[in-house]
Amino acid sequence: MSKITVIGIGPGNLEDMTQRAIAAMENADIIMGYSTYIELVEKYFHGKEFLSSGMTREIERCRLALQKALEGKSVALISSGDSGIYGMAGIMLEVVNDSESGVPVEVIPGITAANAAAAILGAPLMHDFAVISLSDLMTPLEQIYKRVECAAQGDFVLCLYNPKSKGRSDYIVKARDIVLKYKSPDTPVGIVRNAGRENEAYDIATLANMLDFPIDMFTVVIIGNSKTYIEKGRIITPRGYDLQKRVK
């Protein structure tokens, strides 16, 4: 029996992968994951066995990882960003627990899309923030909207993952309308596409005009709190320091 390492590879570029993630992939016999992420890492890790699969085959992927580990292989199961944030860590632990096999599972953290996007925008996450996925593949839509509503009401900065995809183009419109009940139309909004990957791009918008900018399934949308402002092209959520007072 060998072990399974569940790895967050960061947004996609080698520079944003942790040393620990790189070492774990170097030490693995097999690297497994969704095909897009296998394509991202393949060029860095020669001589490995790569196993890729489609997006909706998570349970099968975890069962295969378990089977390979039981055959004595060391398996690296990769997710983009952090593997514990809408990634593979939870389901892998559940599959191993369910099997009663006792295969050891190590979870290695990665830079999640919200961190990567925030750094591109400036410093929008300096105060309390809530991360919400608009994907209703496994979460009822009413619960998603309720969380958006509560977070907006609580004046959290919001990070929206899975903001849009084919067949779900109106969720972001509805989420924005809910947020507008509690936040000013001038609230800064950062829209980051493909952070740390080819075709990285971002727009700095407001709640009022955010829907005029391209938003797709490789986008994170960050909506500020009531104190967030835009200056010199960067989004800043103040922590609360009094700059004037400190200078005196």
Ligand code: SAH
């Ligand atoms: N485990 C991942 C999230 C997977 S959910 C993480 O921690 O980042 C997939 C969603 O993450 C996408 O719909 C998008 O909203 C966001 N995302 C992932 N990678 C991204 C990137 N490089 N740039 C912008 N958004 C990204």
